[in-house]
Structure formats: structure tokens, C-alpha cells
Amino acid sequence: MFLKAFSCRVLASFPRRKPLCAQYAALGHPKRSYYNAGKPGCPGPGEAAHVRVVDLRSDTVTKPGPAMRQAMAQAEVGDDVMGEDPTVNELQKLAAEMFGMEASLFVPSGTMSNLIAVMVHCRERSDEMIVGDLSHMHIYEQGGSAQLAGVHATTVTTRPDGTFDLKQLESKIRHGYPDPHYPRTRLICVENTHNIQGGRVLPLPFLQEVRALADRYGLSVHMDGARLMNAAVALGVPPSSILQHMHTVSVCLSKGLGSPVGTMLAGPRDFISRAVRCRKAVGGGMRQAGVLAAAGKLSLLEMVGRLEDDHHNAKTFALALLDCEPSLFDVDMSAVETNILRFRIKDPALSPPEVCALMGQVGEGEEAALGQGVRVLMFPHYENSIRAVWHLGISPEDTQLAIKKMQFVAGQHLNSRT
Numbered sequence: 001m002f003l004k005a006f007s008c009r010v011l012a013s014f015p016r017r018k019p020l021c022a023q024y025a026a027l028g029h030p031k032r033s034y035y036n037a038g039k040p041g042c043p044g045p046g047e048a049a050h051v052r053v054v055d056l057r058s059d060t061v062t063k064p065g066p067a068m069r070q071a072m073a074q075a076e077v078g079d080d081v082m083g084e085d086p087t088v089n090e091l092q093k094l095a096a097e098m099f100g101m102e103a104s105l106f107v108p109s110g111t112m113s114n115l116i117a118v119m120v121h122c123r124e125r126s127d128e129m130i131v132g133d134l135s136h137m138h139i140y141e142q143g144g145s146a147q148l149a150g151v152h153a154t155t156v157t158t159r160p161d162g163t164f165d166l167k168q169l170e171s172k173i174r175h176g177y178p179d180p181h182y183p184r185t186r187l188i189c190v191e192n193t194h195n196i197q198g199g200r201v202l203p204l205p206f207l208q209e210v211r212a213l214a215d216r217y218g219l220s221v222h223m224d225g226a227r228l229m230n231a232a233v234a235l236g237v238p239p240s241s242i243l244q245h246m247h248t249v250s251v252c253l254s255k256g257l258g259s260p261v262g263t264m265l266a267g268p269r270d271f272i273s274r275a276v277r278c279r280k281a282v283g284g285g286m287r288q289a290g291v292l293a294a295a296g297k298l299s300l301l302e303m304v305g306r307l308e309d310d311h312h313n314a315k316t317f318a319l320a321l322l323d324c325e326p327s328l329f330d331v332d333m334s335a336v337e338t339n340i341l342r343f344r345i346k347d348p349a350l351s352p353p354e355v356c357a358l359m360g361q362v363g364e365g366e367e368a369a370l371g372q373g374v375r376v377l378m379f380p381h382y383e384n385s386i387r388a389v390w391h392l393g394i395s396p397e398d399t400q401l402a403i404k405k406m407q408f409v410a411g412q413h414l415n416s417r418t
């Protein structure tokens with residue numbers, strides 16, 4: 001009785017939460033309308049036919065085109081949990097060959113693929129992995145390695161180029177085992193390209209040194225290579241040249257490579273055999289997955305070459321930011337290596353959420369000035385920056401429209417201050 005009265009009072013003392021859409025609108029976060037697209041008051045991309053939407057929020061927003069849909073429709077399928085889906089088997093063989101690994105496994109998502117890798121590399125409770133403090137595995141995967149795999153994580157500082165200081169990395173390796181006070185270090189994880197740091201490509205000598213360090217201490221190295229193919233294209237090398245320094249890798253098909261679903265986890269044959277068991281345990285065993293694997297095959301065979309276009313478009317936009325009059329934006333061009341661009345606003349009176357809001361809506365007088373309404377969708381990002389990501393849904397013309405829009409917004413801002 002007392003408890004009930006208490007909890008009613010406590011609950012009543014919390015303000016009622018507004019719907020997410022209203023909360024984000026109040027914060028000026030146009031990006032979050034993504035989660036509410038289609039709800040009243042939160043128009044989703046493409047709703048108004050006369051308005052062009054340039055969606056730079058992520059390379060995960062791509063939609064399969066006609067050729068991919070046709071390949072999916074025509075895929076031969078079987079029960080993949082029984083190992084009988086011919087298209088999945090072909091995809092796994094293809095990925096293993098491309099990556100220079102013994103075997104690979106088709107997994108529903110990048111998050112699950114990283115989790116499975118951790119589960120296989122760190123098999124005992126109290127095993128520990130070392131990850132970058134700004135890595136996707138550490139920041140954006142809900143602590144799944146602890147939550148679901150019972151694995152402890154320790155972090156190293158992620159440098160602006162996505163690498164770590166090797167001395168700091170070495171200092172994080174535990175030597176106490178089997179003293180019961182300590183976890184046992186088993187795994188080092190790297191991320192390539194580095195998402196939060198703006199699509200940075202890890203240099204090959206760094207990977208070589210990480211591997212040499214790992215070998216000295218009997219550790220494994222896993223690469224979260226969600227955008228590995230962007231790294232390979234940027235370096236002008238085959239993915240296997242990057243992966244020669246890794247024990248295992250996770251590569252997403254559903255980002256720049258344009259598949260609707262799927263990630264390839266690759267490594268030694270015995271690692272993949274164990275990964276098959278873990279995938280089933282976490283609910284990732286799929287049945288007639290050939291319809292998805294057909295898209296994945298197309299991604300690996302036909303979509304890699306075009307990543308160069310995304311890198312080029314990202315650079316074009318970055319240069320235009322620097323050229324913008326009035327000078328409002330700050331970009332480190334040497335950091336623009338692939339399809340992800342991070343930039344900052346010089347004027348402290350204008351915040352990243354405000355700029356994203358202005359870019360994401362059709363402003364007054366815009367249609368007359370630009371010839372049409374343009375909504376450019378981007379996310380406010382880490383360290384007071386804005387993130388924009390190029391992908392197969394963004395043409396050079398879209399990029400030019402985004403540049404015009406950005407110049408329009410900068411001009412409006414100048415007018416509002418004079």
C-alpha cells in the first residue's frame with residue numbers, strides 16, 4: 001500500500017515525456033525526424049514531391065536498385081541453418097576469397113557480426129578485449145559484448161586518425177592471469193574506416209604494428225571493417241592487403257555497398273565453425289537467406305568500384321565548404337579520405353543542430369533563389385561537428401544542390417546578423 005502510494009507520487013513528480021518527435025524538434029534536431037518519418041509534424045524524406053531531399057545522414061539509407069532486386073527475386077535458396085542455401089554458400093566463398101581469409105559467414109548485421117567475433121575470440125568469462133574509446137563497438141553497440149557475451153572491455157584513446165598509441169595499447173594488456181583478481185586480455189579490436197573520426201583509413205604500417213604487438217602477447221586482432229571496402233578503395237589496394245594483418249574481420253554489405261541487409265564475418269576456418277554456433281545462439285541463423293545473399297554477391301562484385309564516386313563527392317562538398325562566402329565552415333581536408341565528412345561551424349552563435357535544422361528544411365525565399373526547395377539531411381556529430389555521408393543514392397548533381405543549399409543557408413545567416 002505504502003509502496004504503491006510512494007511509486008504513484010514519484011512517478012507523478014516526473015514530467016510526462018513528450019513524443020520523441022516533439023522532443024527533438026524542441027532541440028532543433030532535424031536528424032531525429034528520421035525515426036519518426038511519416039508521423040504528423042515530422043515529414044519524412046521525399047514526402048513533398050516538389051522538394052528534393054539529399055539524404056546525407058548515413059550510407060545505411062541506400063535502397064536496392066532494379067538489378068539488385070532482380071537478383072534477389074531470382075536467387076536459388078535453401079535452408080541456410082542446414083548449410084543448404086547455394087546462394088549463401090557462394091557469397092561466403094566469394095567474400096573469403098576477396099578478403100584473403102580461409103572462410104566467411106553471412107550474418108544479419110554489423111553489430112551481430114562484431115558480437116560473434118568477440119564471443120569466439122573471448123571464450124571464457126572474464127576474458128577482456130581492448131577497444132578504441134571512440135569505436136563503434138564501444139560507443140554504439142549497447143555494450144553487447146558485456147551484456148550478452150560476458151566479456152570485459154578496456155579502452156585505449158582513439159586518435160583523430162582512428163589509430164591508437166601503441167605504447168598505451170601495450171600498457172593495457174593484463175599480465176595477472178591466473179591470479180583471480182584480473183581479467184585475461186584476449187583480443188584487440190580496430191575500426192577501419194573509422195566512423196566517428198570521419199571515415200578515416202587506418203594506415204597499413206599501424207595495422208602491421210598492432211599485429212606484431214598482438215603476436216608478441218598471444219592476442220587476436222579483429223577489425224570492425226564495416227567500411228573496409230572504402231578503406232581499400234582509398235588506399236588503392238585489395239582488401240586482402242589490409243586484412244593480412246588481421247585475424248578476423250567484419251565487413252558490412254548494407255552500407256556503401258548498397259545491400260538491404262547483411263554483413264560478412266571472415267577469418268580462419270575453425271573461427272568460422274565456432275562463429276556458426278554463436279550466430280545460432282544469438283538468433284542470427286537465417287533460413288532461405290539466399291534472397292539476401294544474392295544482393296550481397298552483387299555488392300561485392302559490382303558496387304566496390306563506385307565507392308570512389310562517393311569519396312569524390314564528399315571531397316567536392318568539403319572543398320565547397322571551405323570556399324563558402326561568408327566563411328562559416330571549418331574542414332580539415334587531409335581528414336577527408338572516404339565517404340564520411342566531418343566539419344565544424346566557425347561562428348559560435350550557430351550550433352550544429354541549428355545548421356542541420358536549417359539545411360533540413362525549405363527556407364523562406366529558397367525556391368526562388370535555388371529554383372527548387374532542397375532538404376539536406378545531416379546529423380550533428382561528436383565534438384560539436386556535423387557529419388555528412390555519401391552513398392550510391394547521392395549523385396554529383398545532388399552534391400551540387402547540397403552545396404547551393406549550404407551557400408544559401410550561410411547567406412541567410414549573414415543577412416540575419418547584419
Ligand SMILES: Cc1ncc(COP(=O)(O)O)c(C=O)c1O
Pocket residue numbers: 060108109110111112136137191193194195224226227252254263
Ligand atoms: C563502424 C561500424 N561498425 C559496425 C556498425 C554496425 O552495423 P549494423 O548497423 O549493421 O549493425 C556500424 C553501423 O553504422 C558502423 O558504422
